[in-house]
Amino acid sequence: MGYTNNRIDEIRADxxxxxxxxxxxxxxxxxxxxxxxxxxxxxxxxxxxxGFIAACGDSEGEATTTTAGGDTGTTAAGGDTTTTGAxxxxxxxxxxxxxxPAGVIDPVLINDLGRIQFVSLFADTLTFxxxxxxxxxxxxxxxxxxxxxxxxxxxxEGAMYSDGxxxxxxxxxxxxxxxxxGNAASALGTGALSPGGTVAVDDRTxxxxxxxxxxxxPYIVSSDNYNAIILPTSFWDTYAExxxxxxxxxxxxxxxxxxxxxxxxxxxxxxxYWGATPIPDRVEVTFFADESAMISAFQEGxxxxxxxxxxxQGQALLNDPNTQVGVIPTAEHRQVHMNxxxxxxxxxxxxxxxxxxxxxxxxxxxxxxxxxxxxxxxPIAPFFAVFNPDxxxxxxxDLDTANALIDEADVRGxxxxxxxxxxxxxxxxxxxxQGAGAQIGLTINLQIDDAxxxxxAYWLDSTLGITNYGHRGVPNVYLGAPLKSDGTWNSAKFNxxxxxxxxxxxxxxxxxxxxxELAGQIQALLADxxxxxxxxxxxxxxxxxxxxxxLETTGMGHVIVTELVLGG
Amino acid sequence: xxxxxxxxxxxxxGTNLLPGDVGRRILGPFATQESVDLLNARLGTDRxxxxxxxxxxxGLLTGDLGQSVSFARPVTEMLGSALAHSAKLAVLAFVIxxxxxxxxxxxAALKRGTLIDRSITxxxxxxxxxxxFVSGIVVIVLFAITLGWLPGGAQAPAGSGVLQQIRYLILxxxxxxxxxxxxxARITRAGMIDALDADYTRTAILKGLPRNVVIxxxxxxxxxxxxxxxxxxxxxxxxxxxxxxxxxxxxxxxGRLIFDAAQKADLPLLAGGVLVIGVIYQIATLIADxxxxxxxxxxxFGAET
Numbered sequence: 001m002g003y004t005n006n007r008i009d010e011i012r013a014d015x016x017x018x019x020x021x022x023x024x025x026x027x028x029x030x031x032x033x034x035x036x037x038x039x040x041x042x043x044x045x046x047x048x049x050x051g052f053i054a055a056c057g058d059s060e061g062e063a064t065t066t067t068a069g070g071d072t073g074t075t076a077a078g079g080d081t082t083t084t085g086a087x088x089x090x091x092x093x094x095x096x097x098x099x100x101p102a103g104v105i106d107p108v109l110i111n112d113l114g115r116i117q118f119v120s121l122f123a124d125t126l127t128f129x130x131x132x133x134x135x136x137x138x139x140x141x142x143x144x145x146x147x148x149x150x151x152x153x154x155x156x157e158g159a160m161y162s163d164g165x166x167x168x169x170x171x172x173x174x175x176x177x178x179x180x181x182g183n184a185a186s187a188l189g190t191g192a193l194s195p196g197g198t199v200a201v202d203d204r205t206x207x208x209x210x211x212x213x214x215x216x217x218p219y220i221v222s223s224d225n226y227n228a229i230i231l232p233t234s235f236w237d238t239y240a241e242x243x244x245x246x247x248x249x250x251x252x253x254x255x256x257x258x259x260x261x262x263x264x265x266x267x268x269x270x271x272x273y274w275g276a277t278p279i280p281d282r283v284e285v286t287f288f289a290d291e292s293a294m295i296s297a298f299q300e301g302x303x304x305x306x307x308x309x310x311x312x313q314g315q316a317l318l319n320d321p322n323t324q325v326g327v328i329p330t331a332e333h334r335q336v337h338m339n340x341x342x343x344x345x346x347x348x349x350x351x352x353x354x355x356x357x358x359x360x361x362x363x364x365x366x367x368x369x370x371x372x373x374x375x376x377x378x379p380i381a382p383f384f385a386v387f388n389p390d391x392x393x394x395x396x397x398d399l400d401t402a403n404a405l406i407d408e409a410d411v412r413g414x415x416x417x418x419x420x421x422x423x424x425x426x427x428x429x430x431x432x433x434q435g436a437g438a439q440i441g442l443t444i445n446l447q448i449d450d451a452x453x454x455x456x457a458y459w460l461d462s463t464l465g466i467t468n469y470g471h472r473g474v475p476n477v478y479l480g481a482p483l484k485s486d487g488t489w490n491s492a493k494f495n496x497x498x499x500x501x502x503x504x505x506x507x508x509x510x511x512x513x514x515x516x517e518l519a520g521q522i523q524a525l526l527a528d529x530x531x532x533x534x535x536x537x538x539x540x541x542x543x544x545x546x547x548x549x550x551l552e553t554t555g556m557g558h559v560i561v562t563e564l565v566l567g568g
Numbered sequence: 569x570x571x572x573x574x575x576x577x578x579x580x581x582g583t584n585l586l587p588g589d590v591g592r593r594i595l596g597p598f599a600t601q602e603s604v605d606l607l608n609a610r611l612g613t614d615r616x617x618x619x620x621x622x623x624x625x626x627g628l629l630t631g632d633l634g635q636s637v638s639f640a641r642p643v644t645e646m647l648g649s650a651l652a653h654s655a656k657l658a659v660l661a662f663v664i665x666x667x668x669x670x671x672x673x674x675x676a677a678l679k680r681g682t683l684i685d686r687s688i689t690x691x692x693x694x695x696x697x698x699x700x701f702v703s704g705i706v707v708i709v710l711f712a713i714t715l716g717w718l719p720g721g722a723q724a725p726a727g728s729g730v731l732q733q734i735r736y737l738i739l740x741x742x743x744x745x746x747x748x749x750x751x752x753a754r755i756t757r758a759g760m761i762d763a764l765d766a767d768y769t770r771t772a773i774l775k776g777l778p779r780n781v782v783i784x785x786x787x788x789x790x791x792x793x794x795x796x797x798x799x800x801x802x803x804x805x806x807x808x809x810x811x812x813x814x815x816x817x818x819x820x821x822x823g824r825l826i827f828d829a830a831q832k833a834d835l836p837l838l839a840g841g842v843l844v845i846g847v848i849y850q851i852a853t854l855i856a857d858x859x860x861x862x863x864x865x866x867x868x869f870g871a872e873t
Contacts, residue, residue, distance in 0.1 A: 103594055103832070104640040111596040182607075185600045241610065242640025261639055261646070262820040263723060286721075286818070289828075292705075293818040296720050299713050452831065455597035481598075489598065 039133075039385065039512060091281040094561055097294040097303040100262065100287040104242045107175075107229050108182030113470075113557045114287065116226045117307060120558035121267055121283060122162070123229035123250035126153055126172070129222040129473030130554055131328040133385070137223070138167060138230050138251060138274070139206075148213035148510045153221075155204040159274040161232060162255035169200035174236040175228065176208075176221075184227035186488075190476055190507075191220030215510040216474040223558050224473040253278040253562045263287060278562040279550070298323070298543055304566055305551060306543040307559040311369035312425045317543050318369055324567070326542045327371045330471040330555025331381035334429055335482065336464070336533040337492040343463040344416045344442075351530040353405035357436035359397040360535045367425040367432075371539035378526035379469070379478035380519050381537040383555070385512065386475070391520030392527045402440045412441035419447050420466035421454035429535070430466055460491050467491060471540075471555025479503045479522065483531065492531035499525055575846045576628070579839045580621050589613065590637055593833045611637050613835075624839065633843075634836035636829070643840040646825065651807075651844065654821040657722065658806035660737045661744040666799060669749045670792070673756025677791075678783075680761060689757070692750025700743040701812040707742050708816070722819035740817040744810070748802055755798045759791040766790070789863045796863070800856030808845035 099114035126139040139153040159167040176198040192212040199207045221228055235249060248256035254267035264286040269278050288294035291313040297303045317323045338345035345351050355377055364372045373382045376395055380387050406412050420430050430446050437444035458465055481489040484500050506518040540555050547567020552560035591608035608614040627634050633643035676688040712720030724736040764787060772782045807822055814824040822841055829837035
């Protein structure tokens with residue numbers, strides 16, 4: 001213990017006041033280990049240091065490894081263990097089933113689960129946004145200037161692509177310039193990063209000059225931004241749609257050995273990987289256009305791992321003793337927007353009434369098999385570090401108040417159409433909303449279209465609708481475009497100056513405690529105004545054989561199997 | 569030829585009537601409008617329709633089906649592999665169902681009115697009305713998951729031999745066999761009955777020929793004529809109409825390819841797929857015509873009946 005005390009003191013000596021405060025809080029148990037790691041990583045403390053302190057302060061003496069690894073908190077195996085070291089002899093092959101990539105594997109065009117899952121196996125971003133917080137990936141450390149408008153990232157020493165060429169700052173610049181006009185443009189816009197704002201200071205140092213301060217910028221360049229995989233300048237110089245499929249170059253733990261579009265791919269271990277040597281030798285990925293086909297393949301034993309599946313389709317696995325189901329909380333949610341400017345829901349009381357007419361807990365139990373968190377009509381999920389648990393009481397079903405509000409607004413008997421898309425359990429959610437409407441005297445007619453039609457015609461042009469929002473590491477994206485008065489994704493046509501000001505302050509704020517305070521105000525405002533109903537946040541569930549350990553997934557779909565040991 | 573050209577026009581008009589533009593479909597609803605416009609410019613999908621169409625037809629005439637806009641691969645490459653997959657499944661289903669249903673129809677006709685006849689007819693009818701995705705799911709749950717006798721996916725691992733590939737294709741073939749059996753058996757039965765009741769049959773029997781010689785040399789040739797015509801029409805279905813089975817068994821066939829292309833408004837891929845199915849259909853009809861001529865000399869020489 002003497003040695004560790006001295007070591008901690010040494011660390012404290014070099015730490016900033018904020019970091020020192022964090023260490024103090026943790027050592028005196030004011031902070032949980034999870035919280036400590038989360039806040040520490042955002043502040044830019046290096047992972048080995050975090051891990052060391054976390055282990056020292058842990059009274060139960062639980063082993064924690066902080067190399068590429070969290071765990072998915074399995075319901076069957078339980079505990080927080082990651083195993084390192086291979087068991088058994090002979091090459092280890094992992095057979096994985098993922099969603100069929102929706103198009104050509106091209107970093108600029110990635111925007112679906114299948115491609116996110118696939119690419120995460122062999123390509124990296126600067127930082128990694130995991131279920132337990134932000135951690136370094138290709139960048140080993142970062143810091144910002146005083147007001148958060150300039151961020152400097154230092155790349156990991158000796159990081160290489162699978163062909164042995166080094167990852168340099170010039171590659172980072174080329175990557176961010178390359179994706180600036182593609183899918184990532186909106187995410188980078190949130191981070192106020194314009195073309196030309198990324199500069200290579202030297203071979204290992206990159207500087208991002210932002211147009212506006214962004215406190216959570218490390219998240220904007222993390223795995224959350226699935227287009228921001230770092231690729232060599234040689235790739236970007238000759239970029240064309242689909243050119244990535246000719247070599248699949250990447251710095252990740254595996255590399256693509258064979259690829260058949262629509263069918264699957266084989267990956268082998270990347271011996272030039274910057275992180276811990278991956279345990280599996282090969283990963284055989286099969287693409288599935290239909291989830292039920294993927295689930296029956298797992299049941300038959302043709303797959304070892306399904307990193308992500310839906311409770312609705314996977315009922316058979318949830319009750320199967322030969323399946324180990326893991327779950328991680330995410331910020332993924334269904335947004336039931338109500339047009340606040342015209343039509344039935346222009347009156348706040350009608351919106352609040354519908355929000356009180358639903359039973360959120362039975363939605364979680366019935367629609368997503370209990371794998372999720374309750375929502376309170378704002379997009380700041382309990383998953384987020386900035387979630388303020390004291391800001392608003394959890395809304396519950398209250399038909400008396402709901403009916404009273406309807407009568408006050410004098411809209412009993414009104415009829416309205418609900419537009420939505422075919423996706424996971426959304427159709428069932430729509431039916432439950434319809435039922436809730438009936439309870440308060442509203443006739444809700446459902447119109448369910450395919451995703452393309454919904455987004456083209458109804459998403460931004462409907463009185464009542466349901467949209468799916470995938471996971472993000474920070475709520476910035478949810479708070480901006482979907483809800484700000486000048487937001488391009490504002491399906492509720494929400495126009496509230498106080499809200500706009502709060503969000504601007506929140507996004508610019510670098511201090512997490514202050515962020516949480518602002519988040520609380522935002523939560524309260526949205527819960528009162530109710531431009532949308534957000535009934536729950538969907539947990540991400542995975543399936544493996546009993547005894548399997550080391551599978552890590554994120555709410556967005558990233559899959560890490562470097563520490564995977566197959567069980568069963 | 570004319571019908572194929574007409575088909576290409578219809579497909580072109582159809583895809584361009586779909587709401588939304590190609591760039592938006594590829595990048596998704598959350599991408600910025602600037603990005604979408606840029607992509608449309610790169611892909612050439614922002615040009616006037618007529619220009620796109622003539623470009624497309626020009627390519628067709630030189631055998632170039634263009635590039636898939638969502639997969640950035642030549643359409644011929646994608647269609648080629650999908651066609652190979654569909655062909656394997658179609659051939660297996662064909663090889664199983666055609667002899668089986670002809671046999672069933674012949675027996676039903678020979679034992680007309682008996683319990684055997686009724687059983688075959690009723691079974692055939694019932695099997696036909698079961699949708700492929702229902703029989704497919706039942707087959708997967710029963711034979712693949714519960715009993716574990718056969719794999720529930722149609723795609724054999726790379727490098728598998730012929731027998732292994734057939735093993736993977738048996739379960740997906742079952743729904744197809746069920747759907748087609750009743751139809752073909754009934755047509756065969758009707759044709760047999762007609763032929764058995766015909767004058768030339770009675771003549772042959774009265775001449776003293778043994779019953780099986782009569783059936784083999786005189787009845788069957790004429791009875792199978794309508795069957796051949798019907799089977800030819802089903803070949804188009806076996807290649808391009810198997811979307812449900814291909815999705816359920818996770819098989820990369822032409823049906824699924826066309827379905828994906830339609831959802832993504834991927835015109836080159838969609839048009840290419842539909843045209844290929846059209847060509848297959850025409851070839852099948854041509855072969856049927858030739859077989860018709862081989863079996864029915866009257867047709868061959870265009871003589872009066």
